[in-house]
Amino acid sequence: MSFDVLPPPYPFGAFHLVIKDAAEEVWRNTQAPDALIGMEFMTVMSVSAQGFYDVRLPTGQVRPLSLNSLVVAESGERKTGVHNLVAEPIYAFDVGRVKKYETEIEEYELQNRIWKSIDAGLRRQLTKLTQEGQPIEELCRQLSDHAANRPIKPRARRIMRQNATERAIMDALEGDGESIAFISDEGEIIIKGGALNQTGTLNKAWDGASMLTLDRSDGVSVVVRNPRVTVSYMVQRQVLKELLDRRGDVMRGSGHWARYLIGCPASTQGTRYTYHLNKDWHHLPKFHERMRELLDEFGRRVDAGVAERTTLEFSDDVHPRWIELANHTETMLQPWGYMHDIKDFASKALEIAARVAALLHVFSKQEGKISVDTLNRAIAIVEWHLHEFKRIFSPTTIPQEHADAQVLEHYLFVNYWCRNFTFAQKNLVLRNGPVRPASRLDAALNCLIAMGRVSIGVGRKRERYINLNGAYFGSLGGAVAY
Known part of the structure; x- marks a missing residue:
């Protein structure tokens, strides 16, 4: 692990205009590290779109748009400020869903009391008719119809999660097509909360498993179908070192780290001079508007009980480029190759690039299939993270x-x-x-x-x-x- 070497600037230029302008505006107004900002944008894009978009790789497999990310940054780098600023529509969405749930649960409790009263009355009538030897067929039919109309208890749905055991993760994802995110600008909450003890479950969710199950001690099984999970957290260097010392071998050996976009940006502390107190925001509101469109559409689909997602496809002219990239990656895995000591990330890099390309496609409101240009933009972003993965995890000393x-x-x-x-x-x-x-x-x-x-x-x-x-x-x- 090498924190002494600084990474190159984050490739904001690879973003399409609506994303690039917003990211650079946040950069100007907060003067936080560029990669911290860029990765925050990638995370909120993943959370906003993963609920009802998938992507079909040129090789045919369908994959989620979920991304995992880890930002290594010290205290004072404005992690909280950037996160709250960029992710605001997600928190607002969760607040709206909680208020909706509170209204629905009040209505449910009223209707359930009425249902129980009617049910009790029908059962009393059944007992009376049985005792009197009267026909009960019609009453049984009424009971059956009444049972079928029992009020369904509403579910408290929210995207943002932090402290979670395996049981809590599975409960949150129970059902079909649920979408959640473990996001924190203080990574210790995620680490100590237990979510990272469930790397197997998180890996399967990232891969797009069609079904996950958990058998409870009380004999009830939790069944999760087609879940979507984004994991993103920011940690200080010492916290990351402690995590790697304690569980690094398991997390790397299980392939969990290979599913992450990782970055340790250069500090901007000492260069953040203030010239204006009033900050202009012209571009971030446009990006937020796109986030809200996607989140609202996801909310409508959830309310309508629609679990099926839209699958994005690559254009045919992407295929030669994909083959070129796959063969280049394979060459770099040889003993003398650049990726030889990070084979785990290299094996996921193209798939991650496909997910990033799909997110760029969605947020720039492009129509039709994903283009070669968009894929190349995604490759530029993932390549930056590939170098960071090597810098942080490779045992090789950089000249x-x-x-x-x-x-x-x-x-x-x-x-x-x-x-x-x-x-x-x-x-x-x-x-x-x-x-x-x-x-x-x-x-x-x-x-x-x-x-x-x-x-x-x-x-x-x-x-x-x-x-x-x-x-x-x-x-x-x-x-x-x-």
Whole structure:
């Protein structure tokens, strides 16, 4: 596990416009770490859409749109502020469902009392007729009809969950097509609450199992059909280390971690300067509107008893691209390959990319089948997380120049590109930047030059400049005016 190496900027540029604009607006107004914000958006998209959308992979399997995510961030990174801001429509949806349940349970209790009174009266009549030797066929028919009309107790449905044992998870998912999410900006609640002790159940739910069962000690069985579960939590580094020390082998060995998008973004503390107290919100409300549309439609389907989901498909021209990606991944699994030590995540990466592509398709309101462009956008996002998975879980030591290159790239992005500068004077970067001495800076620059992300220019006085590749840095997100 390496927390000393900083990741590159989160690929906001891979999002479609309605998502990208909202994410960058949150970034500008909160100045929280970019990946923390990007992953929060991915999570709420998953929660909003998983209830009534699935995706058919190019290989034919149908999979949920559920995503698992883990953000590693220290106290003070504005985890709570970002979560409450972005996820607000989900909490509002839950509040609305609870109020609806409270109204329904009052009506149910009234109707149930009436039903019981009528039932008791019919049974008294039956007893009397039996004692008198009178015909009871008509009364039995009335009893049968009355039994069939017994009021059904409403169910308290809400999406957000935190503290859950296996019993609580299964009870929440009982029935057909339930959709829940374990989300917390304080991951200790999820970890200590018991949800992560049930990795087998969570893995099956993530995979899209058609049925899960739990046999209770009282002889009653809980049957869950076609559940959808999103798991997302934010933890501090020490909490994650303790979790890995205690249960890391089990969670990695069971394949649970392989089902996660993981990120440990660079801290922004110390650079979050305030210039305006009033924040403008033009784009986030549009994203929230789309969330509400999806959640409301899910609520209507639940109320109507419709459990069947809409299955999204990929266009035919995605197939060659999918084959190319699958073969490239297979090559990277060889002993000398980049993914050799993270085979578990590599085995899920394409499927996760398909889920992300479907979410991008849904939230950008595209019609028809999922396009190659949307898949490529999803690949860019998942690739960022693949590097993070390797950085956090791989035992392999990253060469110093590669580590320095990642730190330097992030510094150039935040301090130059996001402030509308397309170049940086090398001496200033050496003096004020994160990589010293000059030999290490040169090695890091050589790595970035080899990847086509920067080039070196020479001024009239022989001073050297680091030119930022606009095609690459622009794909990470628009310039930000703090």
